[in-house]
Amino acid sequence: MSNTIAVGIQWGDEGKGKIVDLLTPDVDIVARFQGGPNAGHTLVIGGEKTVLHLVPSGILHDNTLCLIGNGTVVAPETIVEEMDTLLAAGIPVDERLRISDRCQLILPYHRALDAAREAAKGKAKIGTTGRGIGPAYEDKTARRGIRLIDLVCDGLDAKIDENIDWTNFLLREYFHAPEVQRSEVDAVLELARARLLPLMDDVTLILHERHKAGDSILFEGAQGAMLDVDHGTYPFVTSSNTVAGAALAGLGIGPNMVDDVLGIVKAYTTRVGAGPFPTELYNDSGMDDASGKHLAEKGHEFGATTGRPRRTGWFDAVVVRHAVRIGGVTGLAVTKLDVLDGLAEIKLCVAYECNGKRLESIPADAAMLDGCTPVYETLPGWNDNTFGATSMAQIPANAKALLKRIEEICESPVTLLSTGPDREHIIRL
Numbered sequence: 001m002s003n004t005i006a007v008g009i010q011w012g013d014e015g016k017g018k019i020v021d022l023l024t025p026d027v028d029i030v031a032r033f034q035g036g037p038n039a040g041h042t043l044v045i046g047g048e049k050t051v052l053h054l055v056p057s058g059i060l061h062d063n064t065l066c067l068i069g070n071g072t073v074v075a076p077e078t079i080v081e082e083m084d085t086l087l088a089a090g091i092p093v094d095e096r097l098r099i100s101d102r103c104q105l106i107l108p109y110h111r112a113l114d115a116a117r118e119a120a121k122g123k124a125k126i127g128t129t130g131r132g133i134g135p136a137y138e139d140k141t142a143r144r145g146i147r148l149i150d151l152v153c154d155g156l157d158a159k160i161d162e163n164i165d166w167t168n169f170l171l172r173e174y175f176h177a178p179e180v181q182r183s184e185v186d187a188v189l190e191l192a193r194a195r196l197l198p199l200m201d202d203v204t205l206i207l208h209e210r211h212k213a214g215d216s217i218l219f220e221g222a223q224g225a226m227l228d229v230d231h232g233t234y235p236f237v238t239s240s241n242t243v244a245g246a247a248l249a250g251l252g253i254g255p256n257m258v259d260d261v262l263g264i265v266k267a268y269t270t271r272v273g274a275g276p277f278p279t280e281l282y283n284d285s286g287m288d289d290a291s292g293k294h295l296a297e298k299g300h301e302f303g304a305t306t307g308r309p310r311r312t313g314w315f316d317a318v319v320v321r322h323a324v325r326i327g328g329v330t331g332l333a334v335t336k337l338d339v340l341d342g343l344a345e346i347k348l349c350v351a352y353e354c355n356g357k358r359l360e361s362i363p364a365d366a367a368m369l370d371g372c373t374p375v376y377e378t379l380p381g382w383n384d385n386t387f388g389a390t391s392m393a394q395i396p397a398n399a400k401a402l403l404k405r406i407e408e409i410c411e412s413p414v415t416l417l418s419t420g421p422d423r424e425h426i427i428r429l
């Protein structure tokens with residue numbers, strides 16, 4: 001197989017974990033390049049569910065090297081807990097996983113600051129996952145972050161003291177929130193020393209050497225294009241670049257190492273957390289459309305990391321077209337087609353109406369996007385059962401027509417069609 005970047009092209013939770021897991025047998029290496037434990041990637045094999053936050057979604061396969069790149073922010077407690085769950089299930093994680101020496105660590109003071117900021121914002125909060133993602137990336141950019149390599153370098157104590165002082169000043173004086181104790185941080189550093197240092201490696205070098213030797217690589221994105229810190233619905237975004245381009249800087253490779261970009265997309269739209277969502281139909285704060293409820297219930301739309309109910313709505317082709325452009329997407333993996341079974345009609349948003357004007361692309365201003373009304377095309381639904389389908393012969397004509405229309409308006413071919421959560425529920429096109 002060629003070297004492929006697999007990215008979400010909506011607001012996350014598109015089914016990246018499932019798709020990466022099923023493509024893993026075709027590659028030698030799976031590499032994560034951004035995000036952190038805000039991600040929740042679900043794998044279902046023979047009905048058994050595994051949820052991964054930091055460990056790459058190729059980990060269940062023998063003979064696959066899993067890498068965590070420098071662009072990722074790693075919470076030692078979270079990854080160790082994940083490793084322990086996998087070890088208990090008989091997966092030799094330590095043999096299969098390597099973590100970049102340049103990874104930034106998420107420490108307890110990052111989570112404290114994340115929580116204090118969200119609490120202070122009240123109704124205007126972003127609805128973060130509370131995993132300390134924003135503060136960890138802030139420290140990285142401010143050049144005061146703690147990297148995995150720092151655990152074996154001189155001067156760590158002073159850096160930690162300085163960071164705790166600074167954060168506690170903010171927590172105490174500005175947020176009137178409880179301070180973080182040095183002992184909490186030390187416990188996490190201790191755990192990282194014991195469990196993560198043995199896995200620390202020069203991930204960039206590994207990738208270059210294995211690429212030279214002819215190995216193929218699958219790059220696994222987290223979140224989705226609309227949560228990208230530059231190209232998403234800012235400020236209602238995460239704190240990293242989530243587009244395919246982030247794979248390059250997040251692993252230390254050049255564009256010449258990449259052949260394809262697979263855009264993973266649900267056959268409808270979901271979002272968890274606050275921010276504009278033009279095609280929204282259903283949420284836990286009062287929107288109660290029957291089709292939206294169908295999507296939420298049939299799609300079991302609850303966050304894999306926080307358990308929060310996801311907001312649901314129709315497929316938004318303006319979003320997906322934007323994501324295809326900014327990601328250089330060469331093919332689409334459409335997931336959750338089965339969730340549309342039983343809907344009398346299905347809508348596709350093809351443009352927005354905004355201040356009396358038709359818009360074909362995403363405005364930069366979140367407030368303006370919030371005020372946009374979707375322009376819909378309506379297609380007939382189907383009553384047949386597509387759940388678990390493994391060949392196009394099992395897909396009804398109206399579903400095929402929907403997919404064809406998605407290809408046309410999103411300007412990208414559908415190369416994978418997912419019809420259920422299990423690894424086996426897939427049609428390769």
Ligand code: GDP
Nearest residue numbers: 013014015016017041042304336418419420421
């Ligand atoms: P990720 O963050 O992109 O990996 O996605 P999540 O794991 O957060 O959410 C996707 C959810 O949909 C998980 O519960 C998956 O098991 C499930 N899923 C993935 N593909 C399909 C599909 O084609 N049909 C159905 N019904 N569920 C799916």
Ligand code: IMO
Nearest residue numbers: 012013038039040127128129222223238272273
């Ligand atoms: P996966 O990889 C869905 C959302 C949060 C919030 C915003 C900022 O499973 O698709 P953060 O904690 O990153 O500062 O939160 O981003 N968010 C996600 N939504 N799926 C994810 O990851 C997400 N990671 C972050 O809900 O709106």
Ligand code: MG
Nearest residue numbers: 013040041304
């Ligand atoms: Mg998820």
